Amino acid sequence: MDQKLLFNKLLQANDVKDKQLLNAKLQHANEIQKTEEENQKFQKQLEKMTTAFANMQVTNKKKIQELDQSRYKYVLDFKKEGFDDEMSEESDCDGNDSDEDYSLPPEPKRIRLEEKYPTEVWEQIIEKSEKGWKFSTIQAQHKKLSDRKEIQRMKQYLGTDGSKIQKFCDINLAVLRDFLNMRNELEEIHDRDLVDSALKAADELGLPTFKASEGWLHQFKKKNGIVSRKINAVVTKAQLGNQPELDTVIEEFRENMKVVIAEKRLEKVFNADQTGIKQEMISGRTLAIKGEKKIKAVVKRVNATTHSYTVQVLISAAGKLVLPVMVVFCEPKRPACFEQQLLPFKNIKAYSTNSGIMTSQLGITWLQDIYKPNAGENSVLMVDSWTGYRQAIDQDNGSVQVHILPPKSTSVAQPLDVYFNRPFKNFIRLLSCKIRRNFKEFDLSNREGMATLIDITIGQFSAPVFNAMIQYS
Known part of the structure; x- marks a missing residue:
C-alpha cells in the first residue's frame, strides 16, 4: 500500500514537471513570435524612412537645379524692357541659359597716395594746381589721380611730413x-x-x-621675427676687438690638426676636457597649470643643486669614450671609507678635493695613471690651455705629442665642448628626473648616489651605439 502511494506521488510530480515544461515551451514560442512581429514592424518603418529620404534627395536636387537656373536674374539682361543698350544691336545672352561659372568681381584694392606717386611728383602736381591748371589737364599727365581731393590730401600730407x-x-x-x-x-x-x-x-x-x-x-x-632668448655667453669689448685675429688663429690650428690626424691612426688621437656636474641636477622648467604663481620642485638637498663635482672625459677620434673616467668629488672632509665605498664603480676612478675642482697635481696624476696606460706610445692629445695640463706635460718624458688649443677658443674648437658635453649632461639631467620619480628613497645628492649616476651614464656613453656621435664631435 505504501509503495502504491509513493508511485502515485511520483506520477503526480512528473505530471507537474511536464506541465511546467510545456508552459515554458509555449511562453518561449510566444516570445519568438512577438520578436518576429516587432522585427517586421521595424523593417516596415525602415523601408518608409528610406523611401522618404530618397524622395527628399530628389526634391532637394530639383530645388538646387531651380536655383542654378535662376542665377541669370542677378546678371544684367540686355533683353529686359527698359534697358537702353545703344552700343549693341542684339544681346547674345540667352535668358534660358545659366552662367554657372559666373562670380562677382573682387572689390578693387584701394591704392594709397604714397603708392601712386613719390613725394617729388606730389610737389609737381601741387605746383601745377596752384598755377591754375585744370584738373583734367593734370589728370591727363598723371593718370593715377582719381579726383581733386587727392591734390588737397597731398598738400596736407606734405605739410605734416607725410600721412x-x-x-x-x-x-x-x-x-x-x-x-x-x-x-x-x-x-x-x-x-x-x-x-x-x-x-x-x-x-x-x-x-x-x-x-x-x-x-x-x-x-x-x-x-620681424624678434623673440626673447636666454643669454648663454658673455664677452668683453676687448674680446670682440680681438675676434677676427682669434678666428684666424683657430683656423690655422684646425688646419694643423688635420695634417696631424692624417698622419696618425684615429685610435691614437685624443681629446680631453673637464666638465662640471651639479651634485643634483634639475631642469629649470616644468609643466604647470597656467596662472600658478610659485613653481616649486622637490630635491634631496638644495645645496646640492649649486655645488658641483668634476668629470675628466677622454675621447678618441675613432669615437671611443676611454674608461675609466676620472671623477673629482667635493669632499671638504674626506672620510676614511671614501675609496672603499667607491671601489665597486668600475667606469670611474674617484678622487676628491675640497672644492670638487681638479688641481694641477690631479692633472699630473690623470696623465700618468689614466691617459698613458690607455693611449699607449706615440699618441696625440689635444687639450685646452689649463695650467694643470701644462705642468703635466712639463713633467712628462715627451712620449705624448700634445697640441694646446688657442686661448678663448674652446667653445668652437674643442670637440668635447662643441658637441659631447651637452648631450652628456642632458642625459644625466633626464636620468636624475626619472630616478627621483620612480625611486623616491634613492638619494642622488650623496656620494654613493652621485657615483651611481655618473657610473651608469659613462657606461651608457661608452657603448658602441654612441661611437658615431663621439666621432662626429
Whole structure:
C-alpha cells in the first residue's frame, strides 16, 4: 500500500514537471513570435524612412537645379524692357541659359597716395594746381589721380611730413634700425627698449597720439621675427676687438690638426676636457597649470643643486669614450671609507678635493695613471690651455705629442665642448628626473648616489651605439 502511494506521488510530480515544461515551451514560442512581429514592424518603418529620404534627395536636387537656373536674374539682361543698350544691336545672352561659372568681381584694392606717386611728383602736381591748371589737364599727365581731393590730401600730407600711415611705417623702420644696431653691439634688449625707441621716433615725426601699445609691440616683434632668448655667453669689448685675429688663429690650428690626424691612426688621437656636474641636477622648467604663481620642485638637498663635482672625459677620434673616467668629488672632509665605498664603480676612478675642482697635481696624476696606460706610445692629445695640463706635460718624458688649443677658443674648437658635453649632461639631467620619480628613497645628492649616476651614464656613453656621435664631435 505504501509503495502504491509513493508511485502515485511520483506520477503526480512528473505530471507537474511536464506541465511546467510545456508552459515554458509555449511562453518561449510566444516570445519568438512577438520578436518576429516587432522585427517586421521595424523593417516596415525602415523601408518608409528610406523611401522618404530618397524622395527628399530628389526634391532637394530639383530645388538646387531651380536655383542654378535662376542665377541669370542677378546678371544684367540686355533683353529686359527698359534697358537702353545703344552700343549693341542684339544681346547674345540667352535668358534660358545659366552662367554657372559666373562670380562677382573682387572689390578693387584701394591704392594709397604714397603708392601712386613719390613725394617729388606730389610737389609737381601741387605746383601745377596752384598755377591754375585744370584738373583734367593734370589728370591727363598723371593718370593715377582719381579726383581733386587727392591734390588737397597731398598738400596736407606734405605739410605734416607725410600721412599717418606713412609715419607708422617710418616708426617701424626706425625701431628696427635701432634694434639691429643694438644687436650688432651685443647689447641687452628688452620690450621696454623697443617701446622707448618707438616713442622717440613718433616724437621726431610729429605723431604725439602714437602710444606704442602692447598690440603694436606684439605685431612688430612677430613681423620681424624678434623673440626673447636666454643669454648663454658673455664677452668683453676687448674680446670682440680681438675676434677676427682669434678666428684666424683657430683656423690655422684646425688646419694643423688635420695634417696631424692624417698622419696618425684615429685610435691614437685624443681629446680631453673637464666638465662640471651639479651634485643634483634639475631642469629649470616644468609643466604647470597656467596662472600658478610659485613653481616649486622637490630635491634631496638644495645645496646640492649649486655645488658641483668634476668629470675628466677622454675621447678618441675613432669615437671611443676611454674608461675609466676620472671623477673629482667635493669632499671638504674626506672620510676614511671614501675609496672603499667607491671601489665597486668600475667606469670611474674617484678622487676628491675640497672644492670638487681638479688641481694641477690631479692633472699630473690623470696623465700618468689614466691617459698613458690607455693611449699607449706615440699618441696625440689635444687639450685646452689649463695650467694643470701644462705642468703635466712639463713633467712628462715627451712620449705624448700634445697640441694646446688657442686661448678663448674652446667653445668652437674643442670637440668635447662643441658637441659631447651637452648631450652628456642632458642625459644625466633626464636620468636624475626619472630616478627621483620612480625611486623616491634613492638619494642622488650623496656620494654613493652621485657615483651611481655618473657610473651608469659613462657606461651608457661608452657603448658602441654612441661611437658615431663621439666621432662626429
